Amino acid sequence: MRGGAAAPAGRVLPLVAAVLLLAAGCAGAPGPDAAGGGTLANGRTFTTSFTSDPGALDPAKTVMSIGIGINLYLYDPLIHLDGRGRPEAGLAQKWRATVRTATFTLRPGITCSDGSPLTASEAAANIDYIGDPANKSPLTGVLIQPGTTARADDGRRTVTLTSGAPDAFLLRNAGSVPIACGHGLKDRTVLAKGGKGSGTGMFTMTESVPGDHYTLTRRKDYRWGPGAAGKAATGLPDKVRVRVVPNETTAANLLTSGELNAAAISGPEQKRLAAQKLFHADVQAPLGELYFNQSAGRPAADEAVRRALVRALNLPDAGKVITDGTGEPSQGMVTDEPRACPGDPVTGSLPSYDVAAAKAALDAAGWAPGSGGTRAKGGRKLRLSLMYGTQNGPTMAAGAELIQKEWQSLGAEVTLKPVDSPALNSTLFGSGNWDVSMGPIAVSAPNQLVPFMAGPRPPKGLNFSGIDNPGYAALVRKASAKAGAAGCPLWQQAETALIKHLDVVPYYNSRTPVFGKGARFEVGQGSIVPSSIRMYAN
Numbered sequence: 398m399r400g401g402a403a404a405p406a407g408r409v410l411p412l413v414a415a416v417l418l419l420a421a422g423c424a425g426a427p428g429p430d431a432a433g434g435g436t437l438a439n440g441r442t443f444t445t446s447f448t449s450d451p452g453a454l455d456p457a458k459t460v461m462s463i464g465i466g467i468n469l470y471l472y473d474p475l476i477h478l479d480g481r482g483r484p485e486a487g488l489a490q491k492w493r494a495t496v497r498t499a500t501f502t503l504r505p506g507i508t509c510s511d512g513s514p515l516t517a518s519e520a521a522a523n524i525d526y527i528g529d530p531a532n533k534s535p536l537t538g539v540l541i542q543p544g545t546t547a548r549a550d551d552g553r554r555t556v557t558l559t560s561g562a563p564d565a566f567l568l569r570n571a572g573s574v575p576i577a578c579g580h581g582l583k584d585r586t587v588l589a590k591g592g593k594g595s596g597t598g599m600f601t602m603t604e605s606v607p608g609d610h611y612t613l614t615r616r617k618d619y620r621w622g623p624g625a626a627g628k629a630a631t632g633l634p635d636k637v638r639v640r641v642v643p644n645e646t647t648a649a650n651l652l653t654s655g656e657l658n659a660a661a662i663s664g665p666e667q668k669r670l671a672a673q674k675l676f677h678a679d680v681q682a683p684l685g686e687l688y689f690n691q692s693a694g695r696p697a698a699d700e701a702v703r704r705a706l707v708r709a710l711n712l713p714d715a716g717k718v719i720t721d722g723t724g725e726p727s728q729g730m731v732t733d734e735p736r737a738c739p740g741d742p743v744t745g746s747l748p749s750y751d752v753a754a755a756k757a758a759l760d761a762a763g764w765a766p767g768s769g770g771t772r773a774k775g776g777r778k779l780r781l782s783l784m785y786g787t788q789n790g791p792t793m794a795a796g797a798e799l800i801q802k803e804w805q806s807l808g809a810e811v812t813l814k815p816v817d818s819p820a821l822n823s824t825l826f827g828s829g830n831w832d833v834s835m836g837p838i839a840v841s842a843p844n845q846l847v848p849f850m851a852g853p854r855p856p857k858g859l860n861f862s863g864i865d866n867p868g869y870a871a872l873v874r875k876a877s878a879k880a881g882a883a884g885c886p887l888w889q890q891a892e893t894a895l896i897k898h899l900d901v902v903p904y905y906n907s908r909t910p911v912f913g914k915g916a917r918f919e920v921g922q923g924s925i926v927p928s929s930i931r932m933y934a935n
Contacts (some may be wrong), residue, residue: 417751420739435933437632443916443930445659446642446651448788449818450608454576457527459704460535461523461818462839462923463788468575470600470637470927475520475556475625476572478709482735484568485623488520488576488597489556494568496560496880501572503554507621509578510601511594519578521547522557524571526582528561535826535859538848540570563877565884566737566842595762600637622928631669632931634916643817645790656918661927663790663909664721670912677910678920683732684724684789685716685796685905686837691863692854695832696779700861701762703899706833708748708755710800716905719789719796727903727931730892733841733923738885742893743903755807759902764808772808784814786821797835825861834861837903839923842889847873848896862901868894876899 412472437476451464456472459465475489485494489501507515526535528545537543544561560567581587588595591602591611599619614636640657642648649666651657653673661680662670671677687707689697696702716724728741764772764779772779781804785797794815814831816824821836840846848859851870855861869891876887895901910915911920919929 408446435935438932438934439631439633441634441637441915442636442638443634443658443932444638444640444656445925446640446657448641448643448648448790450641451611452730452819452822453589455536455585456577456592457523457532457536458585458589459621460539461822463818466924467591467602467611467613467639469598469924471596471598471602472575472577473597474573474575474597475620476568478569480735482737484798486621487572487623489572490516490571490622491551492568494571496563496565496567496878498557498559499567499571500555500557503556504621505554507597508591509594509616510596510598510616511579512618513579514577515578515597517549517551517554517556519582520576520636521549521558522582522690523574523576524556524558525720527574528558533856534576536861539845540574545571549919565844565877565879565881565888567841570735570845592797599643603636608641609642611639613639630931631824632928633928634932634935635801637927637930643787652912652914655914657914659911659913659918661909661911663907664792667721667723667910671910676913678913678915678918680907680909680911680920680923681734682839682907682909682923683720683730683837683903684793684907685712685727685903686730686835687902687904688834688862689899690832690834691830691865691900692829695931696781697832699762700898701758702764702779704748705755705758705762705807706804706809707899708751708758709803711750711803712747712902712904715796715799718799719792720905720907721792723909724905724907729889729908730838730846730895730901730903731840731843732906733839734921735841737842738882738888740885740889741934742889743896745902746893746896747902748899752803754809759808766808770805771810778810780810780812781809781832782812782814782830783833783835784816784824784831785819786818788818800835810934826855826859829861843892844873844877845887846892850900863910864895864900866894866898866900868898 447463449463451467454464456468474487475486476487479485488503491502492502493500508517524547526532527536527541530543542560542562542564545560547556549556557863562794576597577588577595579595581592591605597795600615601615603614645662645664645666648660649670652660689703691698710868729743763774783797785793797813804811824831850864852858852860872887872891876884915933919926
C-alpha cells in the first residue's frame, strides 16, 4: 500500500507535523465495504475537508499538518517508503546514503507543473534552501541538518548532498523533502499561495479561497507516482476540492449527504457514520501529549512543578476523554508508521497518579495554599494557561476541561486557551505567551524530534518549550553517529530521558477513522494518499 504525509482529511492530528515524511505505507484497516462493490468512475471531483485553514503553503515553510495535507497533492518527494519502511522510487529512481552524504538520481521525463523538465539543480535548490539557517525554514534540523549543501549534475540527473551534521536517517529524511520547481523557487510567495506552475505532484492548485475552499486539478502528464498508482488509472479524480469545515457534526452531515467524499472524524459522530457501514481507513497519531513552557519566570520551568502537575492527572482518564474511548496509551513519541525505531520508552517513565503526593510536592517547592484556594510563591499566584487546538474536535475541549479541573483542585488557577491551527503555530513559535500546550507532535523517525526538544528557541530555532536536557542531548549525539536501526537503542534512551524529566508527557494516541463515501483511498503517515484515491459511480 502507498502512503502520504501527516495530515488526514478533516482535522489536524499533530499540533506540528514535525515530520513531513512523504512516505508510502498504510495506517489502519479499511472499513467493512472497503473492497466491495461499485463501478469505478472517471471525471469526478473528490471533495474532502479540513477543520481549519492551512495558512501559507510554502512546503519549506510549514510544519502544520493541514498545510502538509494539501501540499501532498502538489509536491512529490525524492523517495517514498513502503509499508515496512523500505525506500521506493519517487522523483528519484536510484539512491545511496550514509549518515553524512546521499546521492539521488532523478527519473527521466519528470516535468514541473509549468511543463518544463524538472532538473537536478531545481531538486538541489530545495535542499539548499532548507539547509541554509538564514532562510529560517522550520524543516531545518528536522528533515535537513543546518549547513547541509547539495550539488547537482543536470546531465546525469543526480543530486548529491553533504549533511551539515550526522543524520542517522539521512535517506529517509532528505528523501522526504517536498520538491518544488519552476518560478516558485525564485519567488516563494508563489509557493505560499499554492505553487502555481511550480509543483511536482499529481495535482495543481487552480482555485484558492482561504477560509472556505481550495480546488486542485489533476495533471494529465503525471506518470511518476509510487508504483502503478502513479500512472493513468481508472477512477482517479479529475479534481480535488478541499473545504474548510470547522464543525465535525457538519462534516458528518455533509459526508452522509454525499457532499463530502472523505472526512476524518475524531468525536462522537464516529458512531453514527460507522453504523452506516461507510468505508473508512484509520489513522493512528499522537493526540494526548503535554508540553510545558520552561522559559524563565514560567511556573513549569521548575521540574518539581511539572512533576506535581503530572502526578495530579489521571492520564488514562484524560486519554479516554480526548479520544472518545477509541484510543490507546502511548508507547512513544514516534507514532507515524512505519516507525524507524519501534519500542516503548513511555511505560514506567511517567509518575503515577497521586494527588496527595502532587500537593506535597508543590508544598515542598514553596507553592503554599492561599486564600481562595490558589497557591502562591513569593507573592505570585500559580496561574497557568492551557492551550489546545480546536481543529482536533470537541473531545479536546472536554479533555482540557478535565485537566483544568484536576489542576484547580491542586491549587492552580487555570485558564483555557482554545486556538485554531495557525494560532497554535504563531503562539508556540512566535509570541511564546503560553504555559502548557496540549498540541502533539507527529514524527516517524526519532531524530526528527531533536530541533523541537533541544537547541535554540524561537525565533532562532524550534525548541518552543525551551527544553534544556543534557542527558537527552548527549544521547542524541551518540545515536546520530549510527546509521538507521543501529542507533535505535540510544534513540529510545534519549526519548526516555525527556519523558522522565517531564519535558514532554506523551500519554495517549488516537485511532481516527477517515470515512469515505463514493470513494476509496489509502492513508499513510496520517494522510490520504492522493495517488490512491478512486471514485465510484455507486
